[in-house]
């Protein structure tokens with residue numbers, strides 16, 4: 001079932017086109033890895049999904065409804081980049097995030113105690129137990145990244161947006177965070193969009209890997225054209241592009257749609 005539908009998106013900043021003719025259909029529970037050259041508009045695309053910015057043209061719908069209003073956790077879309085509360089301790093960040101998925105936005109009594117125990121188990125799992133009582137600003141860059149991911153996941157969002165979430169981590173910690181994310185996805189179905197520069201990571205974690213690139217290029221004016229989705233790879237089936245499969249046997253991914 002399609003959850004996120006992107007139809008013919010264009011985004012420009014002033015006269016400068018960044019994205020053009022971006023169309024994509026994503027089923028509930030899919031993990032979409034997004035790769036592409038630096039500056040091609042990957043983070044811009046995530047901000048459009050968050051409704052933090054409005055596209056110049058085109059529309060994004062979730063469950064058939066156009067995005068509307070300010071970014072709001074209660075809509076179930078969480079962006080790891082903006083999720084940490086600086087005024088709460090590391091542990092309270094995780095507890096508070098879990099509360100946001102509840103109707104009153106807070107947890108009380110036994111529910112709160114249980115959430116604290118879960119937060120402590122999470123912090124233990126991601127190697128942050130020893131800084132549970134510190135504030136995010138006191139953590140290293142890599143620790144802040146781990147906290148942001150754990151905190152975003154504690155909210156059990158319906159749609160999780162990750163922007164180079166593991167970029168500052170050493171290889172061992174990166175593997176640990178991959179396992180953490182994979183386990184949580186098995187417990188809680190989530191639709192994930194993850195921007196990464198690491199192709200191995202993109203194919204390891206993603207169900208699909210989409211590539212943003214420019215299809216038109218003016219050597220005299222490199223900024224003349226924006227990027228679009230040039231490839232949509234089936235990461236669970238040998239990395240074959242859906243476009244190629246359609247050409248070969250007429251089959252297509254149920255959620256894959258050609259660019260407009």
Ligand SMILES: Nc1ncnc2c1ncn2[C@@H]1O[C@H](COP(=O)(O)OP(=O)(O)OP(=O)(O)O)[C@@H](O)[C@H]1O
Nearest residue numbers: 013014018036037038039040041042043044045195
């Ligand atoms: N608010 C803005 N106003 C003007 N230009 C912007 C704005 N946001 C992004 N840009 C420009 O849009 C282009 C795309 O930026 P974006 O951050 O989306 O790229 P990216 O693919 O995520 O890059 P990277 O891989 O380096 O993080 C860049 O040239 C950037 O300078």
